[in-house]
Amino acid sequence: MRIQAAVLRDTAKPFAVEDVHLHDPGPGEALVRVAGAGLCHTDVVFRAFPQLPMPMIFGHEGSGVVEAVGPGTSRVKPGDHVVMSFDSCGWCVQCVTGAPAYCAEFMTRNLSGTRVDGSSGATDLAGAPVAARWFGQSSLATHAVATERNLVVVDPSLPLDLLGPLGCGLQTGAGAVLNSLPVRPGDGVAVFGAGAVGLAAVMAARVAGASDIVAVDLHASRRDLALELGATRALDGADPELAAQVGQVEHSFDTTGVSAVMATAVSVLKVGGTCGLVGAGGGDLTLSPLALAGRGVRYIFEGDAVPQRFIPRLIALWQQGRFPFERLIRTYPLADVDAAERDSAAGGTVKPVLLP
Ligand SMILES: NC(=O)c1ccc[n+]([C@@H]2O[C@H](COP(=O)([O-])OP(=O)(O)OC[C@H]3O[C@@H](n4cnc5c(N)ncnc54)[C@H](O)[C@@H]3O)[C@@H](O)[C@H]2O)c1
Ligand SMILES: [Zn+2]
Ligand SMILES: [Zn+2]
Structure with missing residues (x-):
């Protein structure tokens, strides 16, 4: 489908919001309409890495609503409100012993920008690949495809657009x-x-x-x-x-x-x-x-979080007034992602959240 995303084409250049074609969710994946996406310092650090595939869509603190699911995806369904966290394989020793943050495939699934099989997940309007699987999501966009393993279903009564930063920072x-x-x-x-x-x-x-x-x-x-x-x-x-x-x-x-x-x-x-x-x-x-x-x-x-267990715990603390993370957040339209990055580097904004 045609979406809008903040695409980085060159490490030395600002992000540019452009239309791209996001590929359909594959087996075990879900299409999420993004409600908000935090900018984490890791996005800022890695956007200067020439080794990463460019063009690429960054953003790994997304939240949104599931719109469609791929074949065999059973843990989430259309309409679910979700926070997108880091991705993991589910099968390696670390994953099965409750330490998915040290998944044997952590680097490939989160920091390569592409799927494990090397596919990009999106193409630009000229048909060239756009890396769209940063941290299994690339959520600085109107829509993202994530795996069901990096989705955490949350209560629809919560302020969904602010929840993305729970997924990383x-x-x-x-x-x-x-x-x-x-x-x-x-x-x-x-x-x-x-x-x-x-x-x-x-x-x-x-x-x-x-x-x-x-x-x-x-x-x-x-x-x-x-x-x-x-x-x-x-x-x-x-x-x-x-x-x-x-x-x-x-x-x-x-x-x-x-x-x-x-x-x-x-x-x-x-x-x-x-x-x-x-x-x-x-x-x-x-x-x-x-x-x-x-x-x-x-x-x-x-x-050391298992996102499906720890993020609900942080939400419960927030509901009790003991984890008032909304005080760190300032929202920006997605088109202002470069201003958000500058404000956070200057110290004035602690956690920018981009709203598509
Ligand atoms: N390991 C992980 O899983 C993981 C996850 C998320 C973020 N990170 C990393 O964590 C780090 C922090 O992320 P963030 O989003 O909070 O970044 P941030 O830039 O908002 O926070 C870093 C803070 O350090 C302060 N600082 C810099 N130099 C300092 C100094 N000499 N003395 C005292 N303070 C100093 C800055 O003023 C800033 O407030 C980043 O490097 C990010 O890449 C790691
Ligand atoms: Zn694993
Ligand atoms: Zn992060």
Whole structure:
């Protein structure tokens, strides 16, 4: 079918909204009319990767309504309201033991931009392939085709257009705190980077009953928001005495991906503590072996979430007023995707959501 999508044709150029032909859903797939799609920092990082197939449709925090299903698709049906999360195979050891974020096919299914068989999923009006399976969805568009495994059915009474970020950034930050580390009542936790992932971690740390919740960021506006969302202290990432200011905590969580910040995040751990990492691209983590004496570091995908179990849990917390993620969101028309990207890079918008 003919749809509109924000297509990236060249890493150096802005997105352009254009008409493309989206292919019909195949076996195990569903066509979703997109209600909203969050822009995650991962879209911004990878849009500069020349290895990715271009042209490509980005967007991996979509929500919408199922319009049609492919052959054999049984878990969702037309009319269902869904959040689109990351894709996984369902058969590998990690998938069958409840760790789909470490699926053996994670990279192919989420970061190649195409289907596992290499097909693009869409073509432009001249007939050339357009990669339309980024994170199994490519949802910066009016419609997306996803697999039934990366769909989470939600209650139709919820504000569907705002739910997409639960599928990646929000579940990553909240899941790191509630599933991966996990933070327990009375613990101290330091969150480096108060963007969407870091602020989700702050809200989750409060849910977990942490007593000392330290948020670190370069932007004063994001530090202020962190304090409103549950941080007990907010510190300037540019402070040369930052590590001393943080003190010692049971858990640290880096969302900046900056090598020096990750090393600081390890240095503030008490013995027995663990540092979770989710960012990348800002250099390697270099540590003295002794920095890890009795401490741990791990890289976390998608907050160790099983989306079908964890996203409903985050929605329940939101309904109780304990996970007010709507405070991070600013909506934009899909055509303004470049403005949304600029506003988020400048710090003013935490989580842009594009409305087709
Ligand atoms: N591993 C995963 O599964 C996963 C999932 C989603 C996002 N991510 C990654 O997580 C990271 C965070 O995503 P986001 O959407 O929250 O991005 P974001 O850009 O909104 O947030 C990053 C924050 O870090 C702050 N920051 C940068 N340098 C800093 C410094 N030196 N000191 C203190 N703060 C600093 C920025 O001001 C910003 O607020 C990105 O790298 C993204 O690619 C990983
Ligand atoms: Zn798998
Ligand atoms: Zn993401």
